[in-house]
Amino acid sequence: MSAIRDHLNVHAQALQLREQRNGVLASNIANAATPGFKARDFDFTSALQQAVGGGDLAVTRSGHIPVGGGGGVQMQYRDPTMTSLDGNTVEMAVEQMEFAENTSRYQSSLEFLNNRIRGLHQAMRGE
Amino acid sequence: MAMNVFDISARAMSAQMLRLNTVASNLANANTVSSNEEDAYRAMRPVFETEYADQLKQSGLSTVNVTDVVSLDREVTRSFQPNHPLSDEEGYVYESAVNTDEEMVEMMEASRQYQNTLEVVSTLRTLMAKTMRMGQ
Numbered sequence: 001m002s003a004i005r006d007h008l009n010v011h012a013q014a015l016q017l018r019e020q021r022n023g024v025l026a027s028n029i030a031n032a033a034t035p036g037f038k039a040r041d042f043d044f045t046s047a048l049q050q051a052v053g054g055g056d057l058a059v060t061r062s063g064h065i066p067v068g069g070g071g072g073v074q075m076q077y078r079d080p081t082m083t084s085l086d087g088n089t090v091e092m093a094v095e096q097m098e099f100a101e102n103t104s105r106y107q108s109s110l111e112f113l114n115n116r117i118r119g120l121h122q123a124m125r126g127e
Numbered sequence: 128m129a130m131n132v133f134d135i136s137a138r139a140m141s142a143q144m145l146r147l148n149t150v151a152s153n154l155a156n157a158n159t160v161s162s163n164e165e166d167a168y169r170a171m172r173p174v175f176e177t178e179y180a181d182q183l184k185q186s187g188l189s190t191v192n193v194t195d196v197v198s199l200d201r202e203v204t205r206s207f208q209p210n211h212p213l214s215d216e217e218g219y220v221y222e223s224a225v226n227t228d229e230e231m232v233e234m235m236e237a238s239r240q241y242q243n244t245l246e247v248v249s250t251l252r253t254l255m256a257k258t259m260r261m262g263q
Contacts, residue, residue, distance in 0.1 A: 015258075022254075024187035026132045026247050030139030031191050032240050033146070034175040040187045072185040092243065103250050110257060117262040 004120065011112045013051040017044060018106040020073065025099045028078075028090050035086035039078040039095065047073040130180050130188050136248040138178070138190040143241040145193050146173050150234045153225050160220040162213040167203040168223035170230065171196055199224070 005012075024040055031037040050073075080089040128134075153170045161167040174195040180188035201224035209218030 020186070022251060023132050023135070026135050026244075026251070027187065027189045029240075029243055029247055030135045031175075031177050031189060032243070033143070033236070034177050034191050037177050037189075040189075042187065073187075075184060075187045092240075096243070099247065099250075103254060106254055107257070110254075110261065114261060121262075 007120070008113060008116055010048075010052055011109050011116065014048055015106065015109040015113060017047050017051060017073065018102055018109055021102050022099070022106065024075075025095055025102060028095045029092075029099065032088070032090045032092055032095070035088055037088050037090060039080070039090045040075050041078050041098070042073040042075055128178070128181065130190060132251050133248065135188060135190040136244050138192065139244045140241055142173070142175060142191045142193050143237045143244065145196075146237040147234060147241070149173055149196060150230050150237065153230050154227065154234075156223050157225040157227050157230070159223045160208075160211065160213055161203075161223070162215050162220065164203055164205070164221050167221040168225065169198040169201050169203070170223075170225045171198050 021042065021044060024042065028039045028041075031039075078089060078094070080091055081094075082091070083089055149171045156168040159168050173193045174197060176192050176194045177189050178192045180186050183189065203224045204222040205219050206222055207218055208214055208220050211220050214220050
């Protein structure tokens with residue numbers, strides 16, 4: 001069972017993180033007109049590394065304190081190219097681009113997952 | 128509060144819709160006059176405030192709330208029209224303090240942001256439908 005999970009792992013984690021990022025970007029777009037709102041985002045690459053376990057140190061004894069991983073994604077503030085007078089750091093063009101990129105990458109992850117699942121199906125049926 | 132992208136977008140869209148409604152009221156009252164300074168119409172604006180999700184540090188989700196609608200503190204124009212039925216004893220009427228150009232800009236911005244949010248929802252809905260069909 002865990003072999004199947006490992007087989008899907010990276011893309012499954014990527015899909016989950018992409019979905020979460022979609023929510024964050026949707027929040028930024030929703031708050032485009034709110035004075036003082038600071039746009040948030042997270043670094044997808046490091047979040048994925050952490051999610052699949054590449055980022056944390058190995059723990060060999062029960063007393064060891066795990067470093068990295070488990071803490072979820074690290075939210076950060078977006079560094080705006082130009083702040084507006086009301087302190088809002090949402091730049092529509094930036095957010096829309098990020099959202100467009102994120103949704104198409106979500107679709108690619110979904111496609112990869114589908115391919116893997118199809119492969120598993122074929123292997124099970126023995127065709 | 129716990130929220131998902133649909134909550135976020137629904138709230139954002141109703142906030143922008145309220146903003147459009149205030150613009151409509153302001154434009155409708157752009158040329159009204161009053162017989163005293165206090166009753167003269169002043170442009171209204173909604174006050175937006177961010178509402179954050181419970182686990183903001185993890186989820187990064189937030190939506191927008193309209194906390195208040197305020198009338199702008201603007202000087203109304205006093206004009207001398209002794210023949211106007213609403214003029215005061217001295218023959219003056221008080222014209223509403225609405226800048227139509229400003230209202231048009233406000234309207235454009237509100238409608239664009241409404242459309243952006245709607246676009247986000249429809250994209251995410253399509254993605255969710257695709258995800259539901261995963262593995263088929």
